[in-house]
Amino acid sequence: MPGLDTVLQQLVYTIALAAAYGLFAAGFLLIFGVLDVLNLGYAFVFMICAIMCVWLTLQGIPLWASILMTIAVGVTLGMLTDVLAYRPILRLKSLIGGVNFGPVVSTLAMGQIIAAVTQNWFGTNLISFQVTEFPTKLYTIGSITITSVQIVVVVAAAVLLFGLKLVLSRTSFGTSVRAISQNRSMAESLGINTTRVVAGVWVLSSTLAAIAGICIAIMNRAADPTIGTNYELKGFIIVVIGGLGSVGGAVLAAVIVAVLETASALYLGGQYSDVVTLGAVIVILAIRPFGLLGVRRRTV
DSSP states (O other): OOOHHHHHHHHHHHHHHHHHHHHHHHHHHHHHHHHOOOOTTHHHHHHHHHHHHHHHHHTTOOHHHHHHHHHHHHHHHHHHIIIIIIHHHHTTOOEETTEEOHHHHHHHHHHHHHHHHHHHHHOSSOEEOOGGGSOOOEEEETTEEEEHHHHHHHHHHHHHHHHHHHHHHHSHHHHHHHHHHHOHHHHHHTTOOHHHHHHHHHHHHHHHHHHHHHHHHHHHTEEOTTHHHHHHHHHHHHHHHHOTTOHHHHHHHHHHHHHHHHHHHHHTOGGGHHHHHHHHHHHHHHHOTTOSSOOSSOOO
16 A cells, blocks of 8 residues: 555645646636537647647747747637638538537547647657756655646646636626527627637637646656547546536546546556546436536536
């Protein structure tokens, strides 16, 4: 059995991991919870931003500039996905069983294009930071070691998620988003420029994907083209467990998933982490079909 020191050290890692998961899931939630679209290209935006942050830094560009450039790439991809893969496809009404699957397929196609471009440009191998290019300070509290990266990731995630909550609940943009999530036709009849608001949702979602990718890349000091696929299922699980439309639920679910993953890996072995997490999904949804903080009627 692992000792107390090992458990506490893993707890530090779990908190940082939950923060990154929360950022990733929040961006995924915006599209899924507001537009009723399963954005299968989201994880690929996350992936290319993680890789680009590492690659730009390795080219000698200062980290702060690499982060800003990476976020700009994420914003651009969000705008392109809206204009090319969502807006024109939505008009076609590709209904199957009453569900419009057109945007789902088109966002997947957009994601595959991003994946192909990424592999052709950066290759398929793991890209890593060098220690001299990204120094990390260590802080020791008793037997626990905390890195400056973990502190930055947790603080950044907390600020961004709290800011997102304020934007959605206290601003006119947030009011418009909530109106669209309830009834888009009614929102249009009330004079809301739904096209502009939806474009803002896509940009905000991709920005969160970019920042989450940056955080994961910096925490791991590396990134590769498979990182998006690994996190896509986790993001979907977190959104479903937390409850559609609930940012607080996504944060709570991110903590639960991170705890389950690290605890199962610590006590049972890494090969069981996905089994335990998916088993927990079944149990939670059996008790709370609409998620931990979800409701029958979607709100944001």
